[in-house]
Amino acid sequence: MQQISQFIRFSTVSSFKSLVFLLVLMTSLFISGCSHFSNEKQNGMGKDAWENSLKGEYVGKTELNSTVMGIVYPFHIYLPASYHQDIDNNYPIIYALDGQWNFKALVNHIEQKNLQVIVVAIEEGPQGSDRRAIDYRLPGAITYLDFFRQEFMPLIESSYRINANNRSFQGASFGGLAATVFMLIDDHQQPLFKNYIANDAPYWDQPELMQNLIEKRLLIENKIDSNLYITSAFPLGNHLTVTNFIEGMEKLSIPNLTIHHEWYMVHHDNILNASLENTLELIYEK
Numbered sequence: 001m002q003q004i005s006q007f008i009r010f011s012t013v014s015s016f017k018s019l020v021f022l023l024v025l026m027t028s029l030f031i032s033g034c035s036h037f038s039n040e041k042q043n044g045m046g047k048d049a050w051e052n053s054l055k056g057e058y059v060g061k062t063e064l065n066s067t068v069m070g071i072v073y074p075f076h077i078y079l080p081a082s083y084h085q086d087i088d089n090n091y092p093i094i095y096a097l098d099g100q101w102n103f104k105a106l107v108n109h110i111e112q113k114n115l116q117v118i119v120v121a122i123e124e125g126p127q128g129s130d131r132r133a134i135d136y137r138l139p140g141a142i143t144y145l146d147f148f149r150q151e152f153m154p155l156i157e158s159s160y161r162i163n164a165n166n167r168s169f170q171g172a173s174f175g176g177l178a179a180t181v182f183m184l185i186d187d188h189q190q191p192l193f194k195n196y197i198a199n200d201a202p203y204w205d206q207p208e209l210m211q212n213l214i215e216k217r218l219l220i221e222n223k224i225d226s227n228l229y230i231t232s233a234f235p236l237g238n239h240l241t242v243t244n245f246i247e248g249m250e251k252l253s254i255p256n257l258t259i260h261h262e263w264y265m266v267h268h269d270n271i272l273n274a275s276l277e278n279t280l281e282l283i284y285e286k
Contacts, residue, residue: 097175136174176201
C-alpha cells in the first residue's frame, strides 16, 4: 500500500506576527518554477579552499557532448573519503540536476553527515542556455531521461563503483518536476532509481500532461517501486500545488510507492539548503 508521511519544519519564522507578514507578502509575489537557485553565499569560500576542506575528493568538472540531445552538458563528480581505500565496496550515488548551483550544497551536507555517497551533479547545459525550461519540463523531460539512460549514466557507472540498487535522483523547482517525471517513466520492472527527491516542484506547470503521464504509467502496471521525497516552501513557494499533487497521488493508493513530504517556512530559492539535511537522514540513516 502507498505510504505518505508529512512533517512541518519551521526554518525561518519564529512568531505568529512574522507568519502574518509573510502571508501578506504572498499576495504580491509570484514564485516561478524557473527561479534560479544560488548557493554562492552559503558556500562562501573559493574553489581551491573548498576543495582542500573536503574529506572526500572533488574529481572535477568535465563535459559530455550528447548525441541524444545535441547539447554539451558540464557535470561535477564527488567521491566520498573511503572510496579509494575501500576498493571492494560499491557506493550509493545521487544524481543531481542544476549542478551549476547545487553541487557544493549537496557535497557540504553529505560531508557534514559523514555519508559515504557519490555525488554527480549535471549542469543545465551551456551557460545562459536555460535548458532547464526544456529538459526538466514535459514533454522534454522524457527525451532527457533517454539521455540519462543511454549516455550519461553509462559514462559515470563505467568509471566508478556504483551500487545499482541504491541510486537517488534529485531536482529542485523545475528539476523537481523532472524527478517526478523520471519516477513515472522509469522501468516498471527494474527501476534505475530507488529514491527520487523533488524540492518545491511547480506542479502547476502543465498539470494535464502530468496527469496523462500518471494514468499511462498505471496502465502499464498498477504499482511503483520507489520512494518519493517531496519538500515544499511556504508561503513564498509552491506548497499549495505540491500539497494538491500529493493529495491526488494519495487518492490513487499506488502500491509500493512511499511518499514522504516535509514543508518549510522558507523562500522557494532556499528550499534545497533548508531541507537537504533531513532528506539525507531519511534516505541514508534509516
